[in-house]
Amino acid sequence: MSGPLWCVVPAAGRGTRVGGDIPKQYLPLAGRPLILHTLERLAAHPQVAGLMVVLGSADDQWPGTTTLSGKPVLTCLGGTERCDSVLAGLRALPPEVTDEAFVLVHDAARPCVRERDIARLIELGILAGGGLLGAPLRDTLKRAGGDGRSHETEPRDHRWRAFTPQMFRRGELSAALLAASLAGVTVSDEAMAMERAGFAPLLVEGAEDNIKVTTATDFALAEFLLPRTK
Ligand code: C5P
Numbered sequence: 001m002s003g004p005l006w007c008v009v010p011a012a013g014r015g016t017r018v019g020g021d022i023p024k025q026y027l028p029l030a031g032r033p034l035i036l037h038t039l040e041r042l043a044a045h046p047q048v049a050g051l052m053v054v055l056g057s058a059d060d061q062w063p064g065t066t067t068l069s070g071k072p073v074l075t076c077l078g079g080t081e082r083c084d085s086v087l088a089g090l091r092a093l094p095p096e097v098t099d100e101a102f103v104l105v106h107d108a109a110r111p112c113v114r115e116r117d118i119a120r121l122i123e124l125g126i127l128a129g130g131g132l133l134g135a136p137l138r139d140t141l142k143r144a145g146g147d148g149r150s151h152e153t154e155p156r157d158h159r160w161r162a163f164t165p166q167m168f169r170r171g172e173l174s175a176a177l178l179a180a181s182l183a184g185v186t187v188s189d190e191a192m193a194m195e196r197a198g199f200a201p202l203l204v205e206g207a208e209d210n211i212k213v214t215t216a217t218d219f220a221l222a223e224f225l226l227p228r229t230k
Helices: 034-044 082-092 115-128 170-182 190-196 216-228
Strands: 005-011 048-055 071-077 102-105 131-136 141-144 150-154 160-169 202-205
Touching: 005 034, 005 082, 034 048, 034 071, 034 115, 034 216, 048 082, 071 082, 082 102, 082 170, 102 115, 102 170, 115 131, 115 160, 115 202, 160 170, 160 190, 170 190
Parallel strands: 005 048, 005 102, 048 071, 131 202
Antiparallel strands: 102 160, 131 160, 141 150
């Protein structure tokens, strides 16, 4: 087993699609803000050393949490895109986190991540030099035209959905995110930045109920899943 890892939690999205002016990470899930469920689950994990939560500049909802499960919870300011926020979080990590150290990145909006999936990602990902949780695509994938009709069926073989956490070395991930940013490419996850930099992140199959809460329906589903995904 590795030593405990720091986790960067991007939470700087405005995410107001669900309704109202409050970003989705602060909307109530089972009576408490969504983000608190995610942070508590991460902090309770024996292999997590501390959390770096990346907040939006207009955030007036952050409860000011400084420790969870006896572990430090630090905050920093995010950027325009998720990848900018993750890079800001990596830069703000304490100096004890070396460039060689592996760091987890986990979306604030994924409260149902399972302890055993985090443990498997860490165990297998460290051996592989970095990796991510995901699951093979099970539905048939269609290419839509501007007319709203299906024009082509994409091959499903070798296609995976990418989840978080994703885990990479602090230095390599920071360099990959910076390179993408300088090239004007908005990467949609850490693995995409690493792929651009020539790495091949390990795909670690995780539970598909590690959903990213986005819509009102997702809130109801996450409330159902929370006690069942411990
Ligand atoms: O918008 P989406 O659900 O894809 O965002 C995934 C995660 O990234 C969320 O936790 C969101 O708060 C975060 N994010 C961020 N900075 C941004 C955009 C999104 O930290 N600029």
